[in-house]
Amino acid sequence: xxxxxxxxxxxxxxxxxxxxxxREQARILAGGTDLLVQIQSSxxxxxxxVDIKHIPELNVLSFxxxxxxxxxxxxxxxxxxxxxxxxxxYPGLIDAVQLxxxxxxxxxxxxxxxxxxxxxxxxxIPSLIVHGAICDVIGRQGIRSIAVQDIxxxxxxxxxxxxxxxxxxxxxxxSIGFGAHYLRFIPRNEMDIAVASAGAxxxxxxxxxxxxxxxxxxxxxxxxxxxxxxxxxxxxxxPLTNESIDRAARLAAQAAQPITDIRGTISQRKHLAAVLTxxxxxxxxxxxxxxxxxxxx
Amino acid sequence: xxxxxxxxxEINGEAQDFLCDPRESLLDxxxxxxxxxGAKEGCRNGNCGACNVIMDGILVNSCLVLAVEAEGSSIxxxxxxxxxVGLHLIxxxxxxxxxxxxxxxxxxxxxxxxxxxDHNPAPTEHDVRLWLAGNLCRCTxxxxxxxxxxxxAEAMRENV
Numbered sequence: 001x002x003x004x005x006x007x008x009x010x011x012x013x014x015x016x017x018x019x020x021x022x023r024e025q026a027r028i029l030a031g032g033t034d035l036l037v038q039i040q041s042s043x044x045x046x047x048x049x050v051d052i053k054h055i056p057e058l059n060v061l062s063f064x065x066x067x068x069x070x071x072x073x074x075x076x077x078x079x080x081x082x083x084x085x086x087x088x089x090y091p092g093l094i095d096a097v098q099l100x101x102x103x104x105x106x107x108x109x110x111x112x113x114x115x116x117x118x119x120x121x122x123x124x125i126p127s128l129i130v131h132g133a134i135c136d137v138i139g140r141q142g143i144r145s146i147a148v149q150d151i152x153x154x155x156x157x158x159x160x161x162x163x164x165x166x167x168x169x170x171x172x173x174x175s176i177g178f179g180a181h182y183l184r185f186i187p188r189n190e191m192d193i194a195v196a197s198a199g200a201x202x203x204x205x206x207x208x209x210x211x212x213x214x215x216x217x218x219x220x221x222x223x224x225x226x227x228x229x230x231x232x233x234x235x236x237x238x239p240l241t242n243e244s245i246d247r248a249a250r251l252a253a254q255a256a257q258p259i260t261d262i263r264g265t266i267s268q269r270k271h272l273a274a275v276l277t278x279x280x281x282x283x284x285x286x287x288x289x290x291x292x293x294x295x296x297x
Numbered sequence: 298x299x300x301x302x303x304x305x306x307e308i309n310g311e312a313q314d315f316l317c318d319p320r321e322s323l324l325d326x327x328x329x330x331x332x333x334x335g336a337k338e339g340c341r342n343g344n345c346g347a348c349n350v351i352m353d354g355i356l357v358n359s360c361l362v363l364a365v366e367a368e369g370s371s372i373x374x375x376x377x378x379x380x381x382v383g384l385h386l387i388x389x390x391x392x393x394x395x396x397x398x399x400x401x402x403x404x405x406x407x408x409x410x411x412x413x414x415d416h417n418p419a420p421t422e423h424d425v426r427l428w429l430a431g432n433l434c435r436c437t438x439x440x441x442x443x444x445x446x447x448x449x450a451e452a453m454r455e456n457v
Contacts, residue, residue, distance in 0.1 A: 106351075
């Protein structure tokens with residue numbers, strides 16, 4: 001195995017300074033569930049491993065009514081789904097963090113790592129996109145914000161500059177009538193990589209339950225997870241019916257640009273994009289209706 | 298030549314420190330330096346769960362933790378699950394239900410079961426299957442394992 005030096009910065013400043021000097025030879029270590037496997041197989045050979053888990057800002061996990069949800073880039077999935085308030089408010093996010101690997105992987109794997117690795121099949125990315133998540137990244141020039149749908153630019157490639165790293169994710173407080181869901185297709189019950197996946201979010205009008213806001217994102221069917229704006233917009237102002245849901249699902253499938261590989265074929269993935277979008281919308285609707293019901297009491 | 302790093306931890310309730318190469322996994326150090334061979338190396342890539350330990354209350358694959366990352370952590374291995382008077386109820390129930398065949402996966406499963414029951418003392422069968430999805434048994438004895446875990450949970454609830 002390639003020899004490396006282990007570095008454990010205690011502050012954002014210390015990490016930024018180190019990365020601006022050594023970025024080309026350095027890899028950031030959060031949960032390590034992807035990186036350590038890559039190092040074992042020598043597919044990456046960094047000279048420095050920068051463990052960012054000891055930086056306080058990267059471990060924040062909090063919700064408040066005004067600021068919404070904040071999740072530090074180094075918070076493991078297990079802590080997210082075990083936070084009862086967050087799990088209650090954002091079940092569509094929990095759908096994703098609770099199906100990455102098994103419990104042991106969730107004990108280490110982080111949102112930051114899943115997003116920065118930029119896999120087309122990353123489970124958290126479509127879910128974060130439909131929640132309108134913003135990612136704050138930090139570099140030598142300070143902090144800037146990127147919408148999650150703009151972070152992945154190709155398989156395994158992200159939009160961060162060499163001296164930048166992920167700081168945290170921010171999601172607005174859920175509106176009354178908000179509901180979201182994420183699901184994927186895998187040939188096993190658990191512990192697999194998505195053949196295709198879909199996330200959907202909705203805000204339903206409290207008066208007539210028509211759609212005020214909708215977002216659909218699909219995964220593993222293009223070089224990056226995709227926000228399909230047309231599919232979401234097709235629902236705005238409409239009641240959710242079989243017809244409107246089918247139309248949105250067709251638009252999602254049309255946006256898919258899948259490849260054939262060991263996990264699936266082009267035609268299967270296009271089909272799955274529609275099926276999964278439909279199911280994501282139906283479950284998101286169920287949750288949105290629950291939110292309306294909760295608000296009326 | 299890479300550095301040797303001094304790491305201070307608590308393992309099974311006792312303060313322990315060790316020197317390691319940054320490339321060594323926690324699994325390597327537990328087995329080769331500390332002589333705790335209960336955690337097994339099955340796949341070395343996070344798929345099988347045979348190397349499970351509990352780190353600061355969270356179930357992890359020790360093959361996917363660098364030993365240097367354990368600095369300041371409290372670690373429980375399967376060796377730490379035995380009680381002063383003998384087997385833990387979880388271990389006893391695995392025996393009662395014959396929930397093991399070759400035994401390689403068993404140590405990781407015992408640790409995963411301990412983490413589950415610490416976290417959720419009254420799991421449903423679905424909870425058990427979902428929690429243990431990352432522990433592979435090549436002898437495919439899953440039903441007996443699930444029955445042992447549910448029985449252990451019940452016995453532990455009655456014991457409280």
